[in-house]
Amino acid sequence: MTTDMPGARSFGPLPHPGEPGPQPLLQVDGVTLQYKTEKHLVTATYRVSFDVYKADRFVVLGPSGCGKSTLLKAAGGYMAPTEGSMRLKGVRIGEPGPDRVFVFQEFDQLLPWKTVKQNVTFALQSSRKMRGRAAEEQAMRYIEKVNLGKFANSYPHTLSGGMKQRVAIARALAMEPDILLMDEPFAALDALTRRRMQEELLRLWADTHFTVLFVTHSIPEAVLIGNRILLMSPHPGQVKGELNSAGDDPVDPVSGRKLSDRIHEMLFADRVEEQEVVPHG
Numbered sequence: 001m002t003t004d005m006p007g008a009r010s011f012g013p014l015p016h017p018g019e020p021g022p023q024p025l026l027q028v029d030g031v032t033l034q035y036k037t038e039k040h041l042v043t044a045t046y047r048v049s050f051d052v053y054k055a056d057r058f059v060v061l062g063p064s065g066c067g068k069s070t071l072l073k074a075a076g077g078y079m080a081p082t083e084g085s086m087r088l089k090g091v092r093i094g095e096p097g098p099d100r101v102f103v104f105q106e107f108d109q110l111l112p113w114k115t116v117k118q119n120v121t122f123a124l125q126s127s128r129k130m131r132g133r134a135a136e137e138q139a140m141r142y143i144e145k146v147n148l149g150k151f152a153n154s155y156p157h158t159l160s161g162g163m164k165q166r167v168a169i170a171r172a173l174a175m176e177p178d179i180l181l182m183d184e185p186f187a188a189l190d191a192l193t194r195r196r197m198q199e200e201l202l203r204l205w206a207d208t209h210f211t212v213l214f215v216t217h218s219i220p221e222a223v224l225i226g227n228r229i230l231l232m233s234p235h236p237g238q239v240k241g242e243l244n245s246a247g248d249d250p251v252d253p254v255s256g257r258k259l260s261d262r263i264h265e266m267l268f269a270d271r272v273e274e275q276e277v278v279p280h281g
Ligand code: ADP
Pocket: 035, 036, 037, 042, 043, 044, 062, 063, 064, 065, 066, 067, 068, 069, 070, 071, 235
């Protein structure tokens, strides 16, 4: 931790149940991310710190504009911190790589001129993860996992929004990345489809225990998806606190409710906003 800001990590690092080794998979340490535009310097996140362990469903929860997408971009290697560091397996993140794969909100993230199977196979081949027959088999394995086996030869425009997102998830999981970076992947879906997709993601997780860094502005979604939840303040994003939802059953109305209540309390406690902590320059 390089931050000396009292608001950051106000609840302290939480013990991680079942965590075998001391080293987190992803270490985000005092990360400030800024955009330099012609006229302005925009501070997207300010001294954000958190650790993601293997098999975590780590949720970053915060309002629009608090820097969630920017954090994911930096984890993906598309943007460098102006302060602090991000490490994957102890190595500073420098550039994008197949060990970190994105799923976005947009339905147009698939290649429209390729079928479902070709989309997944192409990702494996172009990252040189696999080729030929092996890539096709791996693609089909993951397409089956998201229950789209019958649609392997369909083109994206013939699929519903939910189905397209399932293809994007299959494509990402087929890469078997160290960490899956999900940027509000279900935000554009209708409420019922969204709920079904959330449960499907949990079912996939129960199957393969992948590690996911999932960002959302939805409290119910955070409570449902995350085993750990990082709360961010509004722009510029700072850490308000971290919650460990292990032991809480989000589907159980009482304990799911308790967790949401804790989140509400933390979001409306004015710890961070009271401080003048936004340096520009
Ligand atoms: P979130 O994903 O939480 O909604 P973002 O990471 O997209 O937030 O944005 C964080 C802040 O950075 C916002 O104030 C946004 O306007 C600003 N921002 C995002 N992208 C750019 C960019 N390319 N250039 C300048 N400012 C940007």
